[in-house]
Amino acid sequence: MAIDTEKLSGAESLRKTRTYGKVRCHNPSCMERLQPPAGADHIKCPTCGMEYRIYWVNPNLPRIRGPVWDVNRKLAEDKLASINKSKSKKAAKKGGD
Amino acid sequence: MALDRKIAYIDLSTGEIEIKPIPLDVRKKFLGGRGLDAYLLYNNKEQGCDPLARGNTLMISGGILTATCASATARTHVMAKSPLTGLLGSANMGGFFAPEMAWAGFHHLVIKGKAEKPVYLWIHNGEIEIRDAANLWGKTTTETQWAIREELGDDEIKSAVIGPAGENLVRFANVMTGIKNSAGRTGMGCVMGSKNLKAVAARGTMDIKIAHPVDALEYNKRFINQITSAKVNQTQGTLGTPFIWGATNSWGGIRTRNFQYNQCENADDIEPERIDEICEETMGPYHMTGCFGCQVHCRAQYKIPSGPYAGKYDEGPEYTSQGAFGGEPDCKNAVTVLTGNHLVDQYGMDNLETGSLISWAMELYELGIITSKDTDGLDLKFGNDEALLEMITRICYRDGWLADTLADGGIPASEKIGKDSFSYLIQVKGMSNLHSDERATPALALNIATGSRGSDHLRSRPAIDLYHLPEEVLRKIYSNPVPYDGPLSSEHTSYDGKPWMVFWQENCYMGVDCLCICKYHTTFLGATLPNFEDWTKVIYYNTGLDMTPKEIWDVAERCYNIERLFNLREGLQREDLKKGDTLNHRYYDEPCRRGAIDVIGATIDRKKFKKMIDEYYGHHGWDENGVPTPETLKRLGLDQEPSHLL
Numbered sequence: 001m002a003i004d005t006e007k008l009s010g011a012e013s014l015r016k017t018r019t020y021g022k023v024r025c026h027n028p029s030c031m032e033r034l035q036p037p038a039g040a041d042h043i044k045c046p047t048c049g050m051e052y053r054i055y056w057v058n059p060n061l062p063r064i065r066g067p068v069w070d071v072n073r074k075l076a077e078d079k080l081a082s083i084n085k086s087k088s089k090k091a092a093k094k095g096g097d
Numbered sequence: 098m099a100l101d102r103k104i105a106y107i108d109l110s111t112g113e114i115e116i117k118p119i120p121l122d123v124r125k126k127f128l129g130g131r132g133l134d135a136y137l138l139y140n141n142k143e144q145g146c147d148p149l150a151r152g153n154t155l156m157i158s159g160g161i162l163t164a165t166c167a168s169a170t171a172r173t174h175v176m177a178k179s180p181l182t183g184l185l186g187s188a189n190m191g192g193f194f195a196p197e198m199a200w201a202g203f204h205h206l207v208i209k210g211k212a213e214k215p216v217y218l219w220i221h222n223g224e225i226e227i228r229d230a231a232n233l234w235g236k237t238t239t240e241t242q243w244a245i246r247e248e249l250g251d252d253e254i255k256s257a258v259i260g261p262a263g264e265n266l267v268r269f270a271n272v273m274t275g276i277k278n279s280a281g282r283t284g285m286g287c288v289m290g291s292k293n294l295k296a297v298a299a300r301g302t303m304d305i306k307i308a309h310p311v312d313a314l315e316y317n318k319r320f321i322n323q324i325t326s327a328k329v330n331q332t333q334g335t336l337g338t339p340f341i342w343g344a345t346n347s348w349g350g351i352r353t354r355n356f357q358y359n360q361c362e363n364a365d366d367i368e369p370e371r372i373d374e375i376c377e378e379t380m381g382p383y384h385m386t387g388c389f390g391c392q393v394h395c396r397a398q399y400k401i402p403s404g405p406y407a408g409k410y411d412e413g414p415e416y417t418s419q420g421a422f423g424g425e426p427d428c429k430n431a432v433t434v435l436t437g438n439h440l441v442d443q444y445g446m447d448n449l450e451t452g453s454l455i456s457w458a459m460e461l462y463e464l465g466i467i468t469s470k471d472t473d474g475l476d477l478k479f480g481n482d483e484a485l486l487e488m489i490t491r492i493c494y495r496d497g498w499l500a501d502t503l504a505d506g507g508i509p510a511s512e513k514i515g516k517d518s519f520s521y522l523i524q525v526k527g528m529s530n531l532h533s534d535e536r537a538t539p540a541l542a543l544n545i546a547t548g549s550r551g552s553d554h555l556r557s558r559p560a561i562d563l564y565h566l567p568e569e570v571l572r573k574i575y576s577n578p579v580p581y582d583g584p585l586s587s588e589h590t591s592y593d594g595k596p597w598m599v600f601w602q603e604n605c606y607m608g609v610d611c612l613c614i615c616k617y618h619t620t621f622l623g624a625t626l627p628n629f630e631d632w633t634k635v636i637y638y639n640t641g642l643d644m645t646p647k648e649i650w651d652v653a654e655r656c657y658n659i660e661r662l663f664n665l666r667e668g669l670q671r672e673d674l675k676k677g678d679t680l681n682h683r684y685y686d687e688p689c690r691r692g693a694i695d696v697i698g699a700t701i702d703r704k705k706f707k708k709m710i711d712e713y714y715g716h717h718g719w720d721e722n723g724v725p726t727p728e729t730l731k732r733l734g735l736d737q738e739p740s741h742l743l
Contacts, residue, residue: 026348031565
């Protein structure tokens with residue numbers, strides 16, 4: 001078994017799919033690729049409205065440190081309220097409480 | 098050659114030691130590490146025996162690549178029947194122990210019986226000696242390692258040891274090496290304690306002959322480049338594994354307050370970046386270190402900056418300690434996480450199990466199921482950092498009714514506590530779940546429900562499912578080395594194709610565990626990291642063993658089925674809430690309340706989940722009860738097991 005320097009393994013061939021300088025929105029049905037400006041400390045997803053704090057592992061490698069907590073809480077509460085409202089409507093239709 | 102390392106059978110009851118070679122045909126079937134350990138356990142343990150009785154057998158091993166030129170072959174594997182779950186016990190640690198054991202001439206130890214008084218094993222260049230450990234008993238994990246070095250007069254000795262938790266038969270005690278490297282799940286340290294075995298010390302200077310040394314080194318450069326160029330490993334080399342907790346908490350996949358929330362809000366002080374700052378403040382800018390032969394360097398070094406343990410040195414914390422002593426008990430103080438991590442390291446106790454059980458007890462306390470009388474006056478509320486740290490020490494020493502109860506593990510504790518306590522216990526097969534919350538990720542939920550050692554993220558988790566990879570990329574990964582043309586979905590909230598991904602990852606992680614390389618060097622957190630195809634070259638250049646990717650896959654599948662056979666023999670049943678492939682009802686009944694917008698409201702769909710398990714069993718060639726069919730056993734060459742080949 002000689003080393004074939006030309007032939008790439010499956011894993012090696014996937015290297016070209018790596019993207020640099022971008023993060024993905026953490027909202028599962030969004031997952032938009034976001035490119036924070038160099039050195040930026042937060043970014044808002046233009047698609048779903050989630051807002052994140054950014055940390056730079058190195059000048060080319062940003063990562064999401066976490067959500068902006070008050071924005072995150074507000075979005076969560078709105079979503080929960082909407083789910084509960086929809087549940088109440090369904091229950092009312094069925095004649096429940 | 099690299100494969101000439103031996104296996105030693107050590108009977109602590111009689112003091113007999115038998116050393117044997119490992120035949121090549123056995124190697125080809127089970128490779129080494131976890132795979133060969135599974136074979137040895139199935140063949141050597143008395144069926145149905147008490148895990149703490151003499152009939153239980155403990156295996157400690159390296160893999161077939163251990164101590165070769167290959168990258169990150171640092172892992173030590175430990176296996177026995179688990180005193181925590183009554184099923185498969187299996188744990189794996191980094192550090193430097195297994196390479197030292199290989200240089201001392203051994204790849205596998207099979208330890209039977211029970212010593213009359215505390216002993217330790219001394220392994221040195223082909224010889225094994227059972228030595229008195231009376232002066233080591235009672236020492237912490239690091240004290241024990243230094244005392245052995247002093248006694249034997251060699252600072253290069255590497256030891257796998259237990260701390261006070263193992264001696265006190267805490268059922269989730271670790272086997273440990275170095276400062277924090279822990280074979281830390283399923284209570285393997287408790288098994289060592291039950292055998293009066295305090296430590297295994299190794300020092301070796303025996304050469305390991307590399308089959309094709311120039312090619313091995315040449316190829317390793319390529320392998321290392323692949324490893325270190327991955328973004329995920331660059332992040333790990335900067336922030337360590339805490340970045341995983343941080344990312345998961347960001348979208349709402351972290352269980353908090355036991356299982357009441359799926360995100361630890363406003364947790365800035367325990368985020369990886371903050372922990373990194375403390376490491377830098379206390380240890381300087383170059384505070385990351387690594388295991389044997391690894392280039393990633395994901396292990397941070399720190400000193401506790403304040404509090405009663407101020408100035409104490411430790412390593413980590415791993416993301417598991419962030420979850421166990423941060424998110425789950427809702428303690429948002431970095432010093433608490435660092436101190437909790439230090440305590441479990443010194444005691445030799447599983448951080449995940451400890452933190453999970455204390456968080457469970459906190460929920461029971463807040464619900465009134467246990468009271469201050471049960472806690473001996475401790476106000477065991479969520480967010481009480483002092484109570485959390487106090488409970489860690491109490492559990493180690495079984496100090497008080499509640500601590501003694503928790504030290505026996507979740508299921509026995511729930512039986513003792515009674516009332517409705519079991520329904521709040523977040524466990525699978527008797528082992529507490531990782532701090533992650535899988536309600537929004539069906540693939541990950543399937544992975545924890547079916548893991549062979551209980552709820553587990555390191556046996557089959559398709560973590561890259563969270564990356565929203567294009568289907569063609571998924572297909573490139575998951576259609577090799579065996580073809581797969583079924584469904585695959587980029588959506589991690591989907592149920593489609595996930596059973597195959599879990600099945601594939603099982604075999605991938607089993608392969609890694611047979612080689613005893615680190616999981617951060619394979620398709621775990623990074624989609625572009627090496628797997629079966631790359632391993633064929635590493636194995637060949639280092640050991641001379643010529644295998645195809647499919648043959649390695651077959652070994653992995655074979656070994657996983659041996660683990661399944663073991664679990665079935667010890668009582669696993671599909672729908673058993675205590676020993677089966679099941680999830681706590683809260684996964685189905687309680688929607689997520691925090692996290693990213695579309696995580697909120699998520700639950701696992703009971704019907705779809707059942708279908709996933711059926712499909713997963715189908716991929717394995719198991720029947721509807723999860724039992725391997727005769728055809729499957731024959732295909733894998735397991736129809737004559739236990740065969741006692743070795």
